[in-house]
Amino acid sequence: MDDASWVRVCRDDDLAEGEPRVLKAGDQDVYLVRLDGVVRAVGTECPHYHEPLIKGVLFGHEVVCPAHFARLDARDGRMVSPPALDDLPRYPVKIENGEVWVGPVEKPRFPKPVGDDPHTFLIVGGGAAGEAAAETLRREGFAGRIVMVTAEDERPYDRPNLSKDLLTGKAKPEWMPLRGPKFHANQKIELITGRRVTAVDPAAKTVTLSTGERLAFDRALIATGGVPKKLSIPGADAPGCLLLRSFADGRALLEAASASKSVVLVGAGFIGMELAGALRELGLRVQVVSPGRLPLSRVLGDRIASLVLSRHEANGVEFHLGAAPVRITGTPGDMQVELSDGATVAGGFVVFGLGIDAAVDCLAGTGLAGPDGIPVDASMRTKHPDIFAAGDIAIAPDIAGEAVRVEHWAVALRQGRHAARAMLGSSAPYGEVHFFWTRQAGLPLKYVGAARSWDEIVYRGDVETAEFLAGFYQGGVLKAAATVGRRIELAAVERLMRVGRTPSRAELADEGFDLVAAAKAAASCKSD
Structure with a gap:
C-alpha cells in the first residue's frame, strides 16, 4: 500500500482503552478505539439510518447505535445484530514512532456465492x-x-x-x-x-x-x-375504509390523505397512533376511536400512556375513548362512524389500526x-x-x-x-432481547424485552417531562424496560438482560446506580 495514502490522526497515547473518539483522517471522519490494546478504525455512522455511532455506547467490542440498537463490532466493522443490514467501512491502522496512522477505506463487500450446492x-x-x-x-x-x-x-x-x-x-x-x-x-x-x-x-x-x-x-x-385485523360491523368493507400493512396500502392512504381534510382512525395501538401523528403533520383533522381508556396502556402502563395521550392532544389529535365503532356509512370524502355510546364521528376516510x-x-x-x-x-x-x-x-x-x-x-x-x-446446521439458541421503537407526537420511545403483565413499574427520571426510564417487573424480575430521553441507559439495560444480569428494582430506581458502568463490566466478563 502506498505510504502516501496513509494519514496521521493522533498520538498513540491519545487513545485510552475502550474510549472511542471520532477523528479526521484526511477528508474523512473515522471512529477510532483501542480494544484489547489494539487500535481499530471503522466508519462513524450506523448503516441503518446513519446515526453517529459516537453518540452510542461501546460494550466490550460491540458499539450499540443509539437510534435503533443495531450492534456492530468495532474491531472489524462487522454487523452483529440488525436493524442495520450492512457492515461498517473499516480502515487499516499502523503505529509508528508513537503516532497513529490510518490507511485508505476498505468498503464493506457483500459476499457472493462460491461453489456448487444442490440444495x-x-x-x-x-x-x-x-x-x-x-x-x-x-x-x-x-x-x-x-x-x-x-x-x-x-x-x-x-x-x-x-x-x-x-x-x-x-x-x-x-x-x-x-x-x-x-x-x-x-x-x-x-x-x-x-x-x-x-x-x-x-x-x-x-x-x-x-x-x-x-x-x-x-x-x-x-x-x-x-x-391486518378487520371489524365485523356494517360498512367496514366499504370504499373509504383503509388498512395499513403493505406498500400498496401506504400508497392508497397517501392518495386518500391528499384528497381529504379529515380522517377517523379506529384503534389506538402503535401503528394507529403513529398514523395519528403523521396525518396531523399533513394538516388533517384526526379523530381516534378506541374502546380503551388510554392509548398503549396495555404495553406501557397508564402513566406513560397518559403522557402519550397528552402529547397527541396537544398536537391536535381528538380522542373518542371508551367507545367502539358499530356501523360505518357514507362514501369516500364523507364517511360517518357510529359509536357504541351513540355518538357519530365524521371524516373523509377511515383507517383501521387494530393489529394483525x-x-x-x-x-x-x-x-x-x-x-x-x-x-x-x-x-x-x-x-x-x-x-x-x-x-x-x-x-x-x-x-x-x-x-x-x-x-x-x-x-x-x-x-x-x-x-x-x-x-445451515447451527444449534445455537436465540440470544436476543426483543426491541422496538416508535415515534409518538414527537416522543421517540424505545422498548426492550417483553412484559405480558407486570406487578410493578419502577421509574428513573420523570415521565411527565418525557425524560425517563421505566422498568416492568413481575415477581421482582425485570421483564421489559422503556424510555424516552434515556436511550443509552436503555441500551445498558438491554445488555444486562442479554447477559443475565438484570438490574434489581432498587438499582433501576436509584439514579446513583450507574447502569452503563454495570453493563460495561458485564460485557468485560462475557465474550462477545
Whole structure:
C-alpha cells in the first residue's frame, strides 16, 4: 500500500482503552478505539439510518447505535445484530514512532456465492425475516439455490416507514426498498413477487403458489408475517375504509390523505397512533376511536400512556375513548362512524389500526400452526425438522425461555438471521432481547424485552417531562424496560438482560446506580 495514502490522526497515547473518539483522517471522519490494546478504525455512522455511532455506547467490542440498537463490532466493522443490514467501512491502522496512522477505506463487500450446492432453500415471505434470512444464508457461505416468494409486487422494503416518514414525505417511495434493484440477482436470490403461497406439503416438501405452480425445497422458512385485523360491523368493507400493512396500502392512504381534510382512525395501538401523528403533520383533522381508556396502556402502563395521550392532544389529535365503532356509512370524502355510546364521528376516510393476525392460512391442515401462530424451538424450527418460521408468525422462546409472538421489525430481522443459521446446521439458541421503537407526537420511545403483565413499574427520571426510564417487573424480575430521553441507559439495560444480569428494582430506581458502568463490566466478563 502506498505510504502516501496513509494519514496521521493522533498520538498513540491519545487513545485510552475502550474510549472511542471520532477523528479526521484526511477528508474523512473515522471512529477510532483501542480494544484489547489494539487500535481499530471503522466508519462513524450506523448503516441503518446513519446515526453517529459516537453518540452510542461501546460494550466490550460491540458499539450499540443509539437510534435503533443495531450492534456492530468495532474491531472489524462487522454487523452483529440488525436493524442495520450492512457492515461498517473499516480502515487499516499502523503505529509508528508513537503516532497513529490510518490507511485508505476498505468498503464493506457483500459476499457472493462460491461453489456448487444442490440444495434449495425456500423462503415464504419477503418481509424483514425473509430478507434477513436470505442475506444471512449468503453471508454464511451457502451456495445453493435460494428462492424467496412474496405476495406483494414489491421487492423487500422498509415497512416501519409506512406509518412514519413515507406519509409525511420525509421518505420518498423510491427510498423504501431495502436493497437496490440488482441486489437479489447479483446474490443469486430468486425473488418471485406477486405470487402467494397457498399451500405447504411438509411430507413432499413442496409449496403451491396462487398461480398453481409447485416449488420443491430441501429446507423452508415460513415468514409470511401478519394480516391486518378487520371489524365485523356494517360498512367496514366499504370504499373509504383503509388498512395499513403493505406498500400498496401506504400508497392508497397517501392518495386518500391528499384528497381529504379529515380522517377517523379506529384503534389506538402503535401503528394507529403513529398514523395519528403523521396525518396531523399533513394538516388533517384526526379523530381516534378506541374502546380503551388510554392509548398503549396495555404495553406501557397508564402513566406513560397518559403522557402519550397528552402529547397527541396537544398536537391536535381528538380522542373518542371508551367507545367502539358499530356501523360505518357514507362514501369516500364523507364517511360517518357510529359509536357504541351513540355518538357519530365524521371524516373523509377511515383507517383501521387494530393489529394483525398471524398469516398462517398456507399451513392449514399441516399441524404446524395454530390460530395464534407457529410454535418453534430456540432454533426457529417447527415440528418439521426442515421447516422453520420467523417474524410476526413465530411463537418463539425469548431470552428468558417464555414462548411469545412478537410483531416488531427488529425482532423479525434478528429471528430471520437466526433461522438462516439454523437452516445451515447451527444449534445455537436465540440470544436476543426483543426491541422496538416508535415515534409518538414527537416522543421517540424505545422498548426492550417483553412484559405480558407486570406487578410493578419502577421509574428513573420523570415521565411527565418525557425524560425517563421505566422498568416492568413481575415477581421482582425485570421483564421489559422503556424510555424516552434515556436511550443509552436503555441500551445498558438491554445488555444486562442479554447477559443475565438484570438490574434489581432498587438499582433501576436509584439514579446513583450507574447502569452503563454495570453493563460495561458485564460485557468485560462475557465474550462477545
